[in-house]
Amino acid sequence: MARYTPPEQGKAGQIFDIAVVVVTIFVALWLPLKLGLAGAAKSIDALDAKTWEALGQNATMASIWGKLGYTPETAHDVIQNRFHYVTDWPTLIVMAIVLIAYFVFLFRASDREYREVINEKFNDK
Amino acid sequence: MTAAVDTVGTTASGDRVSLLRVLGPAHVWALGVGIVLVGEFTGWNFSADKGGSLAALIVCWVVGLLYTSVAMIDSEVTSTVAAAGGQYAQAKHIVGPLMAFNVALFLVFAYTMLEVSDAILLGDTIVAKAGVDGLTHNSFIAATIVVLAWLNYRGVLMTLNVNFVITAIAYVSIVILFFSVSPWTQGAVLKLNELVTPGNALPYGWIGVIAAFQFGIWYYLGIEGTTQAAEEVRSPARSLPYGTMAGMITLLIAAAMTWYVCASLMPWEYLGITPYPLWDAGKLTGSPLLENLLFVATLLAALASANGCINDAARAWFSLGRDRYLPSWFSAVHPKYRTPYRSILFLLPIALAFAFIADLNQAITFSILSGVLQYTFMSINIMMFRRKWPLGSIRRGYTHPFHPLPAIVLFCLCVVTYFAIFLGFGSQLIAMVAFYFLISLWFHFYRYKFVRRGDQFSMPWPKPQGY
Numbered sequence: 150m151a152r153y154t155p156p157e158q159g160k161a162g163q164i165f166d167i168a169v170v171v172v173t174i175f176v177a178l179w180l181p182l183k184l185g186l187a188g189a190a191k192s193i194d195a196l197d198a199k200t201w202e203a204l205g206q207n208a209t210m211a212s213i214w215g216k217l218g219y220t221p222e223t224a225h226d227v228i229q230n231r232f233h234y235v236t237d238w239p240t241l242i243v244m245a246i247v248l249i250a251y252f253v254f255l256f257r258a259s260d261r262e263y264r265e266v267i268n269e270k271f272n273d274k
Numbered sequence: 275m276t277a278a279v280d281t282v283g284t285t286a287s288g289d290r291v292s293l294l295r296v297l298g299p300a301h302v303w304a305l306g307v308g309i310v311l312v313g314e315f316t317g318w319n320f321s322a323d324k325g326g327s328l329a330a331l332i333v334c335w336v337v338g339l340l341y342t343s344v345a346m347i348d349s350e351v352t353s354t355v356a357a358a359g360g361q362y363a364q365a366k367h368i369v370g371p372l373m374a375f376n377v378a379l380f381l382v383f384a385y386t387m388l389e390v391s392d393a394i395l396l397g398d399t400i401v402a403k404a405g406v407d408g409l410t411h412n413s414f415i416a417a418t419i420v421v422l423a424w425l426n427y428r429g430v431l432m433t434l435n436v437n438f439v440i441t442a443i444a445y446v447s448i449v450i451l452f453f454s455v456s457p458w459t460q461g462a463v464l465k466l467n468e469l470v471t472p473g474n475a476l477p478y479g480w481i482g483v484i485a486a487f488q489f490g491i492w493y494y495l496g497i498e499g500t501t502q503a504a505e506e507v508r509s510p511a512r513s514l515p516y517g518t519m520a521g522m523i524t525l526l527i528a529a530a531m532t533w534y535v536c537a538s539l540m541p542w543e544y545l546g547i548t549p550y551p552l553w554d555a556g557k558l559t560g561s562p563l564l565e566n567l568l569f570v571a572t573l574l575a576a577l578a579s580a581n582g583c584i585n586d587a588a589r590a591w592f593s594l595g596r597d598r599y600l601p602s603w604f605s606a607v608h609p610k611y612r613t614p615y616r617s618i619l620f621l622l623p624i625a626l627a628f629a630f631i632a633d634l635n636q637a638i639t640f641s642i643l644s645g646v647l648q649y650t651f652m653s654i655n656i657m658m659f660r661r662k663w664p665l666g667s668i669r670r671g672y673t674h675p676f677h678p679l680p681a682i683v684l685f686c687l688c689v690v691t692y693f694a695i696f697l698g699f700g701s702q703l704i705a706m707v708a709f710y711f712l713i714s715l716w717f718h719f720y721r722y723k724f725v726r727r728g729d730q731f732s733m734p735w736p737k738p739q740g741y
Contacts, residue, residue, distance in 0.1 A: 153727045153728075155598070158724055162601075166600065173713050174624065174709070182636060190698050191698070210468070219544075234698075241693075244696060248707060251710065256373065260370055266370070266730045270727075
């Protein structure tokens with residue numbers, strides 16, 4: 150196999166590529182944060198009676214909440230802020246397909262590149 | 275070409291200089307534990323939020339198994355492929371350039387987001403201690419990231435010597451806390467039986483245990499960072515496995531002590547949301563000495579972790595530049611300090627930007643996601659490594675036992691963790707995978723043309739089987 154000679158990249162090209170990487174980072178990762186799409190999917194199960202008993206706290210727990218500076222009223226939103234684990238199957242299946250497709254692409258495309266590397270390194274021996 | 279040549283970068287003036295081989299096993303331990311120990315001071319406890327206190331304990335041990343597999347696999351491959359970039363260099367030699375490019379990005383983002391989390395923790399802790407109205411964490415975050423970047427710019431030996439000292443202090447503080455609360459006696463200080471009851475141990479049932487895997491990763495995330503120092507270690511084949519395994523044992527002990535003390539001192543609902551569980555544990559003992567000790571230790575752990583993260587992320591980015599996977603401008607080594615200074619400086623504003631916009635658990639989730647993607651790669655990578663170069667075909671510094679069991683365990687636990695992240699943080703998972711997919715397409719169809727093919731394989735090994 151003939152030795153591959155890559156093109157030299159000028160300064161403008163390098164700057165452009167750095168910009169592409171930075172933009173991709175911020176669009177894919179920073180934007181979801183900015184738009185509030187990231188973070189825990191929790192919601193508060195509000196209770197009418199805001200007492201330690203209603204909040205499911207025994208005497209020891211209530212005394213510790215007290216040491217931490219909480220009253221039943223202020224602890225309510227902490228204690229009742231819960232995850233609601235419902236498996237959204239269509240979303241889960243889509244996510245699984247995306248993950249599997251990503252890894253399949255990674256390994257297959259890498260293998261094509263790797264064969265070029267090995268062929269050149271070992272001169273097709 | 276030998277592995278030694280791989281250590282070479284260029285200065286701005288074009289001179290070829292190498293990274294310095296100055297580190298021993300203690301530095302490797304400090305790099306690994308230093309990055310990870312902050313996980314005991316914040317982050318692991320969010321697993322209690324997702325599944326309750328008992329779920330946090332279960333995942334502590336099960337995820338410990340995941341990381342034991344990581345350490346075993348990593349020790350074998352790294353002691354054989356001893357080059358800067360750690361898993362990046364492994365992927366380059368075993369799977370291929372595109373995988374290597376992705377692995378380097380996994381490393382960069384796992385560490386950069388971990389650095390962001392550390393800086394947020396440090397800022398929040400100082401603000402909470404000060405108790406001054408209107409004081410925000412922004413200036414503390416900025417100071418932390420900038421000062422540590424400067425330390426890393428100045429030199430790896432100084433950086434890791436600092437890490438060794440502050441990591442040791444933070445670790446000792448956990449041990450002191452543990453023995454100060456009479457762990458062998460329930461009722462005096464610790465009240466596990468009254469705080470973790472049959473009614474609240476698993477508030478979400480077993481689905482909560484699965485969900486808790488996400489933050490269970492945080493107990494140990496980053497231990498594999500020891501391999502980033504491969505080119506700067508005097509004896510990689512000895513120091514890397516020794517330092518990594520010692521680090522893993524250290525962390526397992528710290529994680530168990532941390533869970534026991536924290537779950538015995540605060541209700542799971544609070545434990546699951548506090549940014550500083552160990553400092554809170556110190557406060558709840560009623561001892562001002564312990565409270566102040568854990569306050570200082572929280573800051574030190576965050577500093578040590580952020581310090582190690584900058585070190586590792588910059589080296590992974592440097593490796594990408596050196597191999598022209600990214601513009602070669604990043605491959606410059608500082609002529610005086612012999613550090614990858616341009617990579618350090620480039621990642622600095624990215625860390626700052628995320629530190630100012632992300633919450634602690636969002637930053638942690640980004641870091642965890644990159645980590646889990648990397649562990650998935652590692653489980654497949656070791657299978658390919660053994661298939662392409664069976665035992666006896668090349669010299670290995672260390673051969674891990676029970677193959678392929680650790681790889682299978684690791685892969686299965688990664689699948690469970692993806693599902694755990696989906697439970698509650700699905701949008702971030704999709705955003706992160708979309709990012710890696712996009713950037714992979716860019717690399718494969720455009721950027722790869724700048725890469726010298728044969729140079730990607732620098733180890734003095736025979737041709738891999740099957741090629």
